[in-house]
Amino acid sequence: MSEPLRIGIAGLGTVGASVARILADKAATLTAQCGRGIVVSGVSARDRSKDRGVDLSGAKWFDTPAEMAVSGEIDVFVELIGGEDGPALDGIRAALEAGRHVVTANKALLARHGVELAETSEDKGLILNYEAAVAGGIPVIKTMRESMAANTPSRVYGILNGTANYILTRMESDELSFEDCLAEAQRLGYAEADPTFDIEGQDTAHKLAILTSLAFGTKVASEEIYIEGISNISLGDIHAARELGYRIKLLGVAQRTATGIEQRVHPTMVPLGSMIGQVDRVTNAVAIEADTVGSLLLSGPGAGGDATASAVIGDIADIAKSHPGRQVAPVFGRAATELRPYERAEMTSHAGGYFIRMTVHDRIGVFATLAAHMAENDISLESIVQHGTVNGEVDAPKTVILVTHETTESHVRKAIEAVLEDGHLVSKPQVIRIEPAG
Amino acid sequence: MSEPLRIGIAGLGTVGASVARILADKAATLTAQCGRGIVVSGVSARDRSKDRGVDLSGAKWFDTPAEMAVSGEIDVFVELIGGEDGPALDGIRAALEAGRHVVTANKALLARHGVELAETSEDKGLILNYEAAVAGGIPVIKTMRESMAANTPSRVYGILNGTANYILTRMESDELSFEDCLAEAQRLGYAEADPTFDIEGQDTAHKLAILTSLAFGTKVASEEIYIEGISNISLGDIHAARELGYRIKLLGVAQRTATGIEQRVHPTMVPLGSMIGQVDRVTNAVAIEADTVGSLLLSGPGAGGDATASAVIGDIADIAKSHPGRQVAPVFGRAATELRPYERAEMTSHAGGYFIRMTVHDRIGVFATLAAHMAENDISLESIVQHGTVNGEVDAPKTVILVTHETTESHVRKAIEAVLEDGHLVSKPQVIRIEPAG
Numbered sequence: 041m042s043e044p045l046r047i048g049i050a051g052l053g054t055v056g057a058s059v060a061r062i063l064a065d066k067a068a069t070l071t072a073q074c075g076r077g078i079v080v081s082g083v084s085a086r087d088r089s090k091d092r093g094v095d096l097s098g099a100k101w102f103d104t105p106a107e108m109a110v111s112g113e114i115d116v117f118v119e120l121i122g123g124e125d126g127p128a129l130d131g132i133r134a135a136l137e138a139g140r141h142v143v144t145a146n147k148a149l150l151a152r153h154g155v156e157l158a159e160t161s162e163d164k165g166l167i168l169n170y171e172a173a174v175a176g177g178i179p180v181i182k183t184m185r186e187s188m189a190a191n192t193p194s195r196v197y198g199i200l201n202g203t204a205n206y207i208l209t210r211m212e213s214d215e216l217s218f219e220d221c222l223a224e225a226q227r228l229g230y231a232e233a234d235p236t237f238d239i240e241g242q243d244t245a246h247k248l249a250i251l252t253s254l255a256f257g258t259k260v261a262s263e264e265i266y267i268e269g270i271s272n273i274s275l276g277d278i279h280a281a282r283e284l285g286y287r288i289k290l291l292g293v294a295q296r297t298a299t300g301i302e303q304r305v306h307p308t309m310v311p312l313g314s315m316i317g318q319v320d321r322v323t324n325a326v327a328i329e330a331d332t333v334g335s336l337l338l339s340g341p342g343a344g345g346d347a348t349a350s351a352v353i354g355d356i357a358d359i360a361k362s363h364p365g366r367q368v369a370p371v372f373g374r375a376a377t378e379l380r381p382y383e384r385a386e387m388t389s390h391a392g393g394y395f396i397r398m399t400v401h402d403r404i405g406v407f408a409t410l411a412a413h414m415a416e417n418d419i420s421l422e423s424i425v426q427h428g429t430v431n432g433e434v435d436a437p438k439t440v441i442l443v444t445h446e447t448t449e450s451h452v453r454k455a456i457e458a459v460l461e462d463g464h465l466v467s468k469p470q471v472i473r474i475e476p477a478g
Numbered sequence: 479m480s481e482p483l484r485i486g487i488a489g490l491g492t493v494g495a496s497v498a499r500i501l502a503d504k505a506a507t508l509t510a511q512c513g514r515g516i517v518v519s520g521v522s523a524r525d526r527s528k529d530r531g532v533d534l535s536g537a538k539w540f541d542t543p544a545e546m547a548v549s550g551e552i553d554v555f556v557e558l559i560g561g562e563d564g565p566a567l568d569g570i571r572a573a574l575e576a577g578r579h580v581v582t583a584n585k586a587l588l589a590r591h592g593v594e595l596a597e598t599s600e601d602k603g604l605i606l607n608y609e610a611a612v613a614g615g616i617p618v619i620k621t622m623r624e625s626m627a628a629n630t631p632s633r634v635y636g637i638l639n640g641t642a643n644y645i646l647t648r649m650e651s652d653e654l655s656f657e658d659c660l661a662e663a664q665r666l667g668y669a670e671a672d673p674t675f676d677i678e679g680q681d682t683a684h685k686l687a688i689l690t691s692l693a694f695g696t697k698v699a700s701e702e703i704y705i706e707g708i709s710n711i712s713l714g715d716i717h718a719a720r721e722l723g724y725r726i727k728l729l730g731v732a733q734r735t736a737t738g739i740e741q742r743v744h745p746t747m748v749p750l751g752s753m754i755g756q757v758d759r760v761t762n763a764v765a766i767e768a769d770t771v772g773s774l775l776l777s778g779p780g781a782g783g784d785a786t787a788s789a790v791i792g793d794i795a796d797i798a799k800s801h802p803g804r805q806v807a808p809v810f811g812r813a814a815t816e817l818r819p820y821e822r823a824e825m826t827s828h829a830g831g832y833f834i835r836m837t838v839h840d841r842i843g844v845f846a847t848l849a850a851h852m853a854e855n856d857i858s859l860e861s862i863v864q865h866g867t868v869n870g871e872v873d874a875p876k877t878v879i880l881v882t883h884e885t886t887e888s889h890v891r892k893a894i895e896a897v898l899e900d901g902h903l904v905s906k907p908q909v910i911r912i913e914p915a916g
Binding site: 062066069070072073074075171177178179182183186187188189190191192313314315317318319330331332333334335336337338339340341344346347349350351353354356357358361362369370373374375378 | 500504507508510511512513609615616617620621624625626627628629630751752753755756757768769770771772773774775776777778779782784785787788789791792794795796799800807808811812813816
């Protein structure tokens with residue numbers, strides 16, 4: 041049997057502690073599966089004295105991740121610190137320079153520095169694994185970089201943020217407002233004290249940027265993503281969606297179009313009877329559509345210490361098995377030096393169906409005007425729903441919902457502008473894109 | 479750049495022709511991804527003159543798979559012939575003896591000879607890949623043998639046969655009988671002229687046996703599976719299922735229990751709102767439940783030339799990338815010599831909920847007798863539904879549906895026997911197991 045693989049863990053929060061504990065608890069089966077042992081020989085974390093439920097006395101403690109990275113004590117640098125720069129980036133750069141393989145769960149860091157790190161690791165023949173960075177325990181990175189060789193993907197989309205999905209699920213199942221669900225999610229530890237990153241879509245965008253590169257062979261372009269969060273989704277939208285046969289999900293979507301590649305994160309209407317429509321609470325899911333295989337959908341836990349640790353340990357085990365340590369596949373599926381520049385398709389050219397919810401003054405001719413503005417902009421309507429008065433009074437504002445056939449974002453924006461100019465609307469209209477989904 | 483990987487394809491049916499065509503069409507991107515070319519240098523098929531839509535003039539033709547396997551022309555033997563013995567087995571054995579890697583899509587062969595072939599390939603340091611053998615284009619083999627290192631699975635279940643799922647989907651969506659749907663599936667080419675293998679569960683059983691080994695580290699035991707097919711599922715069962723919040727699916731289930739490992743294939747009630755409940759038509763899905771990651775679900779096309787070719791080419795690409803050709807993981811996730819004997823849990827000890835549908839004579843006291851027999855056997859009832867008379871006549875037989883709380887198979891069998899002895903039943907009762915599913 042080969043020498044054990046020596047790993048150094050940087051960051052001993054929930055995930056890091058889970059990784060250390062599971063490596064200890066499952067040492068025997070891991071050794072049987074990998075043909076060699078895996079030992080934690082180095083650790084770097086802020087608080088050395090904290091009880092993490094695992095005996096780390098056999099590991100050497102380092103003051104900084106970078107010191108551990110360059111020491112002779114480890115073969116693999118496992119980065120579980122977080123943050124797109126700082127000690128996480130310093131540690132990974134130092135590790136690659138020093139010839140250590142790297143495993144990371146850090147999507148923000150990869151979204152910003154992924155191509156640079158991929159070039160370095162491939163240049164040096166080192167492995168850079170990051171299964172846990174996207175969709176937690178779901179093996180989507182392995183699937184995209186190893187199982188899609190025969191495929192040219194056309195679209196990748198998914199529910200990539202458990203906090204946002206939990207809130208949308210609870211709003212529907214318990215008839216609660218966005219604010220109440222967010223407060224509950226914070227109480228349960230599903231949402232941070234400052235939840236902006238999760239509910240406004242940036243976290244989803246980081247993960248999407250990585251999936252886009254894997255799908256389309258382009259450089260990671262996390263700054264070029266159209267982003268809308270879920271904070272303005274109301275219970276009224278959720279009810280209307282249901283009535284029309286849809287459910288609202290925060291999706292990240294990357295799609296090849298005639299004018300480039302769309303990357304967009306926004307609330308989306310998906311069919312009620314679709315599989316992705318059943319993905320509830322903190323569960324994540326990723327769908328991949330490609331020419332050869334057709335459609336795949338993978339779902340599972342998107343976060344949590346153990347589920348994330350499962351992905352991290354899978355990455356470590358792949359390194360242990362591939363001794364003397366060859367990258368089975370390039371970091372982003374093809375050589376980092378051959379990744380093409382990202383060609384952005386503008387959001388205004390996005391084609392699809394739209395749900396438009398408007399509260400209008402109850403005046404003669406308002407509906408005719410709305411319909412005329414849609415027609416002027418070549419928008420054909422699939423359905424029109426009028427929801428009676430808002431509060432039961434005669435002459436009180438009425439809710440009108442339009443569902444369009446396929447049109448473009450620019451047509452919809454122009455039509456909405458025209459409607460706004462007429463002054464018939466009581467408040468800002470709600471526009472939610474409809475996504476075909478299996 | 480390394481020398482190209484030379485593959486020999488044995489069997490040029492739908493899948494084999496797709497593999498050859500896609501390898502030609504996508505040669506450039508495959509070379510970029512793998513860092514080396516992949517060329518079809520050998521072919522063995524019955525009919526040399528048939529037009530398969532791909533130019534195979536550069537490949538050497540062999541009269542038998544075994545001759546191709548031992549020739550110096552190939553590095554990888556790709557077996558797409560089918561059949562659990564005969565030329566497929568001869569070819570694979572010869573290839574491994576001659577030091578060639580093997581890729582196969584043959585579940586029947588692996589279900590019978592998998593352990594022997596795994597021992598040979600591991601002994602010789604050769605790769606034996608078989609992603610396409612289970613659930614077609616879904617990367618379930620890779621997930622189970624490479625991504626679950628930190629996990630001890632407790633249950634694996636799935637929709638593993640597209641023909642059966644197509645029939646069940648159509649019965650529900652179009653109110654058609656089993657026979658009509660089967661005839662339609664045959665017209666569309668989804669079912670064979672002799673559909674027994676698909677609809678009676680044997681095909682599902684072969685795939686399940688492979689998943690069981692991967693999940694539990696036991697020797698493949700395809701002969702020790704409890705099997706019931708779907709040919710006795712009626713439209714009445716499907717209606718009743720829906721009314722109770724379930725959908726009927728043919729599942730293969732492998733589950734660790736206190737007395738051993740259950741392997742069972744049977745029609746199953748899954749919750750209407752579950753993800754697996756939305757898997758329709760010829761789509762397949764596999765769910766994996768394990769201690770560390772929790773629950774994963776993978777779905778996608780279970781058959782079809784291109785979808786299956788996608789999996790086969792992914793396997794070939796893994797070999798191309800891992801040059802000089804090291805098995806990344808043992809064939810069944812751990813060394814074949816260390817697979818434990820399969821310990822069968824008897825079906826009679828299966829614990830779960832049951833749906834029991836009976837047509838009874840409309841006599842005074844019948845319901846009381848039914849209820850008494852359930853109680854005598856410690857079966858507690860979750861719901862009782864009586865469906866009025868079968869044909870509207872007074873005194874005509876009535877349909878009674880019982881849904882039990884968790885009980886055991888042996889209790890249910892005893893209760894049914896007792897009911898049958900009473901002579902109140904007009905026909906054989908229908909018993910369908912309820913499976914908790916996400």
